[in-house]
Amino acid sequence: xxxxxxxxxxxxxxxxxxxxxxxxxxxxxxxxxxxxxxxxxxxxxxxxxxxxxxxxxxxxxxxxxxxxxxxxxxxxxxxxxxxxxxxxxxxxxxxxxxxxxxxxxxxxxxxxxxxxxxxxxxxxxxxxxxxxxxxxxxxxxxxxxxxxxxxxxxxxxxxxxxxxxxxxxxxxxxxxxxxxxxxxxxxxxxxxxxxxxxxxxxxxxxxxxxxxxxxxxxxxxxxxxxxxxxxxxxxxxxxxxxxxxxxxxxxxxxxxxxxxxxxxxxxxxxxxxxxxxxxxxxxxxxxxxxxxxxxxxxxxxxxxxxxxxxxxxxxxxxxxxxxxxxxxxxxxxxxxxxxxxxxxxxxxxxxxxxx
Numbered sequence: 001x002x003x004x005x006x007x008x009x010x011x012x013x014x015x016x017x018x019x020x021x022x023x024x025x026x027x028x029x030x031x032x033x034x035x036x037x038x039x040x041x042x043x044x045x046x047x048x049x050x051x052x053x054x055x056x057x058x059x060x061x062x063x064x065x066x067x068x069x070x071x072x073x074x075x076x077x078x079x080x081x082x083x084x085x086x087x088x089x090x091x092x093x094x095x096x097x098x099x100x101x102x103x104x105x106x107x108x109x110x111x112x113x114x115x116x117x118x119x120x121x122x123x124x125x126x127x128x129x130x131x132x133x134x135x136x137x138x139x140x141x142x143x144x145x146x147x148x149x150x151x152x153x154x155x156x157x158x159x160x161x162x163x164x165x166x167x168x169x170x171x172x173x174x175x176x177x178x179x180x181x182x183x184x185x186x187x188x189x190x191x192x193x194x195x196x197x198x199x200x201x202x203x204x205x206x207x208x209x210x211x212x213x214x215x216x217x218x219x220x221x222x223x224x225x226x227x228x229x230x231x232x233x234x235x236x237x238x239x240x241x242x243x244x245x246x247x248x249x250x251x252x253x254x255x256x257x258x259x260x261x262x263x264x265x266x267x268x269x270x271x272x273x274x275x276x277x278x279x280x281x282x283x284x285x286x287x288x289x290x291x292x293x294x295x296x297x298x299x300x301x302x303x304x305x306x307x308x309x310x311x312x313x314x315x316x317x318x319x320x321x322x323x324x325x326x327x328x329x330x331x332x333x334x335x336x337x338x339x340x341x342x343x344x345x346x347x348x349x350x351x352x353x354x355x
Contacts, residue, residue, distance in 0.1 A: 037347075063099075066230075072182035097233045098154075163217070179227045260327065281348070288325065
């Protein structure tokens, strides 16, 4: 039997054969990897009504209680003095926060604070971390809505976990609260099971007029299982918001980024009026962050179905990558309504060129 090889080497000499094989395998284009990133549309999180939020306008105000999961009527509660209660919630819509509020139903001669903490995921724990918004101090001696304006409006990271907190000092007023049936049971039940879902964290915290809320949420919190303080956020349209889509990690040295293409399954017509979006390829690497600078701008660029727009220019850029470099795509939307980009995908093509 005769074996025909696609290159010339002496099969009786394993060393020479291996060297010839290495030369072939190291040729540009022989080991080519393509990373595909599909962009999301307006239904990025699903199609349930609970995944949508409405921004406030001058004629129709919309204020959302952090953590409220359904239309169960709000109740009341009077949390104890010096007790910090943290309610988990997800920033599940691309809006900014410009107002932080709570409501006193029966006043008491005291003071109170509300705020927002970012979540920490150390060791997989779902726990409050650093303070990101301190809503200031409120006189709670009289009933009514207690509100502060967040300036500038805070832009949360869409899809991330946050905690809304309430703390009172001196005396404890009765405030508007979310009943157990109106909040998600994201924290589950304790090892003893039973019927009481763990819906928030509670921890002792000395009230301070001078220092405000703790900069870092105190450790040692325990589960809260009764109605939680209703801390409200007003949502407003952001001037812009950005989503980033990372590709896979380059897992070894010797790869070269050749091109990044934006491909559409539908016609996109250039439109210089109204809302628009931009798409830019990036490298998550300090020394290569500005290496890719070709932008698709829907005000001036069009794209027919099946065609491709190069985010790296017309020629291959031949950018040598290091181990753990991450190609990614940055999509920024300007104005409302949000464009549905589910018909767009990005392909980053690399070749192995040797160490």
